[in-house]
Amino acid sequence: MEKTLQEISEIIGGELIGDGSIKIFGLGSIDTAGEGILTFADDLHAESAKNSNASAVIMPENFSGELPKNVIKSADSKAAFAKLLEIFTPKIKIPLGVSDKAHIGENVKLGENISIMPFAVIDDNAEIKSGAVIYPHVYIGQYASVGENSVIYSSVTIREHCRIGKNCVIHSSAVVGSDGFGFTTSKGVHTKVPQVGNVIVEDNVEIGAHVGIDRAAMGSTIIGHGTKIDNLVHIGHNCKIGANCLIVAQTGISGSTTVGDNVTFGGQVGTVGHIKIGGNSVYAARSGISHDMPEGFFGAGFPLQSHGEWLKLQAALKKVPELIKKVSKLEKELAEEKQK
Secondary structure (H helix, E strand, C coil): CCEEHHHHHHHHCCEEECCCCCEECEECCCCCCCCCEEEECCHHHHHHHHCCCCCEEEEECCCCCCCCCCEEEECCHHHHHHHHHHHHCCCCCCCCEECCCCEECCCCEECCCCEECCCCEECCCCEECCCCEECCCCEECCCCEECCCCEECCCCEECCCCEECCCCEECCCCEEEECCCCEEEECCEEEECCCCCEEEECCCCEECCCCEEECCCCCEEEECCCCEECCCCEECCCCEECCCCEECCCCEECCCCEECCCCEECCCCEECCCCEECCCCEECCCCEECCCECCCCEEECCCCEEHHHHHHHHHHHCCHHHHHHHHHHHHHHHHHHHHC
16 A cells, blocks of 8 residues: 555545655554654654654644654544544455354344354344344354344354344454343352343444343343443343443443443443443543433543542542651640640
8 A cells, every 4th residue: 555645635635734745654652763754743743753763743733842854634533543543454344244153043034245164153134234244153143133234253252042233343352242240149058030021232333342232031131222331241131221332441330330421431440330430421430320420421430430530539639648657747746835
């Protein structure tokens, strides 16, 4: 792949400052970029970009400092660089059709232009819709369905009756539709409650590696359209996750939790079950959510509090050791005064 800086500027709709005839052969990080390489920088890394060996840099359009020699300013420089990554990255070649080493059960419905690779198992009465890609060692359970143009990577399990929407991506070793954690306890013995519901993953959802999404005890666990789930996340049975949420690694959302649209959970956030979390909210890493939460909340810590209050508390905690020293000194002086 080779493009001039002028061509790249036109592709991303940016403002070119410098020599548009320079040929770009690829993209790279600030630290490793050399001649013929285009890199990306924000305000925090502008100085590093200026001193790098890259032939050109994409930067925010509102940057007013000293610029490197060749720059493309963009309204959304990060999105522009992501678009170029798609262009410059060689496409993976995936053969169309069903491998003769795949297992296709009875009454399976197969759409047009699909790819089912060796050692995938498509169980009875499942449906793979047009344009879907199924990698090796995937299991699609009975009566499950995979929507148009969705990509299911190796070792994913999609259990019976679960439904995956269109344009979804599910990364390796994720499990959609594992049994919910439901048990009754009598005389010290735990007895399993049958989990007979399913999981519905709506359109344009991405699910990371080693994610577990439990099927509902009854009804459906729902992942709303456009939601992105990082690696190592667990979502319990009967949860309803809204649209366009971001759920970062090692987050655990307990059963029957309802999450509104546009909620961001930082890494290792945990919730109790049977609560409602309002939309357009952000929860910082390691937040513990133990009760219903309103719309538009920015929370942190455990017990959960507003992010501003949490920052004040963290600042105050740093002063505790010095405060203890002062109190000990005062107690000693007071004791000496009493003795006198």
